Amino acid sequence: MFLYLSKLLPLFFYPLGLACVSLIVALVTLWKRPKIAAIAISLSLTLLLVCGNAWVAKNLVRSLEWQNIPLAEIPQAEAIVVLGGATKSGVWPRPTVDLSESGDRVIYAAQLYRQKKAPIIVLSGGRIDWRGSGASESADMATILTSIGIPSDVIIQEPDSLNTYENAVNVKKILENRGIKKVLLVTSAMHTPRSLKIFKRQGINVIPAPTDFLVSQGELQELTSTPKGAILNLLPDTTNLHQFTNALKEYIGSFIYSLRGWL
Numbered sequence: 700m701f702l703y704l705s706k707l708l709p710l711f712f713y714p715l716g717l718a719c720v721s722l723i724v725a726l727v728t729l730w731k732r733p734k735i736a737a738i739a740i741s742l743s744l745t746l747l748l749v750c751g752n753a754w755v756a757k758n759l760v761r762s763l764e765w766q767n768i769p770l771a772e773i774p775q776a777e778a779i780v781v782l783g784g785a786t787k788s789g790v791w792p793r794p795t796v797d798l799s800e801s802g803d804r805v806i807y808a809a810q811l812y813r814q815k816k817a818p819i820i821v822l823s824g825g826r827i828d829w830r831g832s833g834a835s836e837s838a839d840m841a842t843i844l845t846s847i848g849i850p851s852d853v854i855i856q857e858p859d860s861l862n863t864y865e866n867a868v869n870v871k872k873i874l875e876n877r878g879i880k881k882v883l884l885v886t887s888a889m890h891t892p893r894s895l896k897i898f899k900r901q902g903i904n905v906i907p908a909p910t911d912f913l914v915s916q917g918e919l920q921e922l923t924s925t926p927k928g929a930i931l932n933l934l935p936d937t938t939n940l941h942q943f944t945n946a947l948k949e950y951i952g953s954f955i956y957s958l959r960g961w962l
Contacts, residue, residue, distance in 0.1 A: 709951050713944045714750035718743040751935030754922055756943040761914045763949055764888035767895065767907040774906060776817045777879040778855075781808045782866050782886040782894060783824015786840055788833020795846075796839045801887045803911040805843050808885045811908065812849060817883055820844065821873060823857040823866045835859075863894050863952075864961045867901045880904055887911035889946060893953045896962045913942055 710716040725739035749755055785804040787797040798805060808820055822844075824836030833839070835858035845851050857873060860866040874882065881904045886894050888909035898905040922932050956962050 709948065712951065713947060714746045714940060715944065718746045721746070747935050747940070750943045751937070751940040753932035753936065753939050756939035756946070757914045757919060757922065759946040760889060760942050761919065763892055763946055764909070764912055764914055767888065767891045767909050769909060773811065773814070773816050773883065773908060775815075776881045776883045776906060778819045778821050778874065778877075778882045779808050779811050779817045779908075780821045780823060780870055780882045780884050780898075780905075781805065781840060782863065782884075782890070783822075783836030783840070783860065784887075784890075786836055786843065788826070788839055789842075790833050796842045798843065801911050802843075804885050804887065805840050806847075807908070807910040809844055809847055809849050811883060811885070812853070819853050819855060820849065821855045821857060821870055821882070823860050823870050825859050825861050825865075827861055863890070863897055864956065864959075866894070867897045867903065870898075871901045871903055874903065881906065883908040885910060889913065889949055893949055893956065893962070896953075897956065900962055 711720060721739040721743040725736040725743070728739070729736040781804050785799055785801045787793065787799050789795045789797070811817065812820055822837040822840045824840070826833060826835050834842075835856070837856040837858045841851070841854050841856055844854060855873060857866075857869045860869050870882075874880075884891070884894060884898060884905045885908045888911055891907050891909040895905060895907050921928055923929055953962065
């Protein structure tokens with residue numbers, strides 16, 4: 700039940716969900732309470748204009764992603780841990796497993812392995828039954844890795860985790876059984892701050908290896924490069940709204956996890 704509520708309730712605090720609620724309020728109160736309707740419409744418009752512009756979205760994303768800038772030289776470790784959320788199962792009409800927006804995680808893990816940063820790769824992630832069918836995320840990631848030449852005997856799957864806390868708890872058991880002390884943690888840069896705290900809370904010696912950066916220095920410079928660009932970046936855009944929402948999701952997730960003592 701906690702898992703379901705943790706996915707459902709925050710939707711009403713995200714910009715799009717909150718804007719929709721405000722518009723429903725406006726629709727219900729339009730005739731009898733026009734002032735309330737006007738306030739609700741104004742709130743919806745403000746949410747979309749503010750949260751959908753690049754200035755706000757990219758700086759919020761940066762506040763998370765740039766907390767763990769990649770090291771110039773990634774140190775050696777005993778295992779590479781990759782968190783799920785990077786694949787789409789090979790369900791019809793897909794011919795095979797696809798990489799999702801966060802698919803850089805899988806590719807980066809393969810690169811680290813080929814650089815001999817660690818001898819094994821631990822893939823962590825199950826699949827929530829009410830959020831699509833198909834194999835576990837760990838199995839999907841294994842399919843991608845073996846298809847690009849990573850030996851199957853160096854891959855360890857953890858297919859039961861349904862959130863980041865379970866990732867850490869279940870991976871810890873694998874590490875303890877194999878006597879592994881130090882790992883590289885591969886996940887999206889935006890997700891790294893929260894996942895890093897959770898893994899450290901479990902007593903795991905973890906080195907962040909973030910990837911999938913959405914905001915680069917060049918993209919921030921584009922905001923002020925020209926007057927025309929500065930004005931255009933003030934206009935709402937679905938990509939900006941999506942990035943803002945994902946960043947807000949991380950902050951809400953950190954708050955909830957902190958209340959439960961997981962951080």
